Amino acid sequence: MENLLYWAGMLAVAVNALTGVLDAGRKHMDLIGVMMVGAATALGGGTVRDILLQRQVFWVEDQAYLIVALATTLVVFFSVRGLRLPPRLFLIPDALGLALFTIIGTQIALEWQAPWLVASLLGTITGIVGGVLRDVLCNDVPLVFVRGELYASAAWAGALLLVGLQALSVSSVIAAWAGMATVLGIRLAAMAYRITLPIYSARK
Numbered sequence: 001m002e003n004l005l006y007w008a009g010m011l012a013v014a015v016n017a018l019t020g021v022l023d024a025g026r027k028h029m030d031l032i033g034v035m036m037v038g039a040a041t042a043l044g045g046g047t048v049r050d051i052l053l054q055r056q057v058f059w060v061e062d063q064a065y066l067i068v069a070l071a072t073t074l075v076v077f078f079s080v081r082g083l084r085l086p087p088r089l090f091l092i093p094d095a096l097g098l099a100l101f102t103i104i105g106t107q108i109a110l111e112w113q114a115p116w117l118v119a120s121l122l123g124t125i126t127g128i129v130g131g132v133l134r135d136v137l138c139n140d141v142p143l144v145f146v147r148g149e150l151y152a153s154a155a156w157a158g159a160l161l162l163v164g165l166q167a168l169s170v171s172s173v174i175a176a177w178a179g180m181a182t183v184l185g186i187r188l189a190a191m192a193y194r195i196t197l198p199i200y201s202a203r204k
Contacts, residue, residue: 001172005104008176009046009058012100013065015093017042017072020134022080022090027138031077037137038073039066045129049105049122053112091191094131094143099183102127102155103176106162116163123159127183128152147199149190158183 020041024034043059043066050057059065105126109119128144128151135142144152162179166172189195 001107001176004173004176005107008100008180009065009104010068012097012104013042013068014072015100016045016097016130016134017069018076019090019094019097019131021073021076022085022093023134023138023140025077025080025085034077035070035073037134038076039069040137041130041134042069042072043130044133045101045105045126045131048129049108049126052122052125053109053114055112092188095184095187095191097130098127098151098155098187099158099180101130102159102183103162103179106159106179107172107176110163110166116167120156120159120163123162124152124155127155127159148196150186150195150197151190153197154183154186154190157186 017038020038021034023041024037027033029037046058046065059069102123104123106119106123108126109122110116114122132142132144158179158181161182162175165175165178170178
């Protein structure tokens, strides 16, 4: 399980850095701006999780995560610069990053003896905060705060499934894969079929 978490974490960092570059590119930022957005997107959620758990921040403890985030940002920046890309292209890797980070965050919280509800919410926070930072830095309303396809609720569903399966003594690796598939499946289905939550509206 430790190996799965480690390499899934590296992949999540790279994928989220990629989404940060694609989104920042729409705003015509220069290299430094893109690197800041990419790093914040890749590392923000895990940083908040670790601070709340009072554990060493993951990319401070192991700078390989920081190197992957910066390297991915540079590679993507120079690879796609000048290309005309669909404005919503970043949403596909964003869904993958959401799934990966949510399950990693939930599992780490469980290993640090967080109660099940707290662990599921910390996993959700790990999944969504990087995207929130990306959108704020790009001067957009964060996806999680606007009316649109399921986002945070998809992450929470996957986190709760992971917790539930482990409570039923299912292998932590199987539970992790099931949780990732759930988050990714719900998010992609919501994007494809415009599945949203009810919104608050007062009677006139």
